[in-house]
Amino acid sequence: MSSTPTKTQDEAATVDLLALESQVCFGLAVAARGVIGAYRPILEPLGLTHPQYLVMLALWQSSPRTVRDLGEALQLEPATLSPLLKRLEGIGYVSRARNAQDERALDVSLTDAGRALREQALEIPPQIIDRLGMSLDELAELRTTLSRVIAAVGAA
Incomplete structure (x- = not known):
């Protein structure tokens, strides 16, 4: 039985796997920067950055949420999430308070302004x-x- 190369093997032989344009990481990085850049002028009138918008999306799905739950949903570390929440609280879109059942947990809730912002975000x-x-x-x-x-x- 002869061994015929598969299309993938043929492609690998003709494609430089170390070429920049062949790298998945490069394509994803450039696409991510571009897409996030496309959001910037749309979010500015709402007073939001893209990371803040992601937090608001999570809260529009479910509020209140603990900081831990938000971090898991957004795949963000507490050190990254905490300043975002502080800024959102500062502009009046969210409030933070200790969880009634667990003093160690911090609940994040939408304010009336944060709930109203959802209509504009549509x-x-x-x-x-x-x-x-x-x-x-x-x-x-x-x-x-x-x-x-x-x-x-x-x-x-």
Whole structure:
């Protein structure tokens, strides 16, 4: 039986695996910077940075949440999350208070202003979809692929 090279082997022979444009990390880094940059002018009128927007998205899904729960949902360390929460509290979108059942836990809740901001934020996804020039199906496929990447590197 002869051993015929697979398409992957053929491609590996003709593609420089160390070329910058061949690197998954490079593509992801450039895409992430670009997408986050696309959010910047849309979020500025709301007084939010992209990381603050992510916190608000998590709180719009469920509020109150403990800092620990938020950190897990956003995959952020407490040292990164804490300043974000302080700034959001400072602009009046969230409040922080000790958990009634566990004094060690800190609950983060939306304020009335934070809840009201959700209505304005409903305009963000359509603007991003328009800027990216991708269909909803393409974006769903991309999210699925990225979820697989996140799961793979999270398991490593």
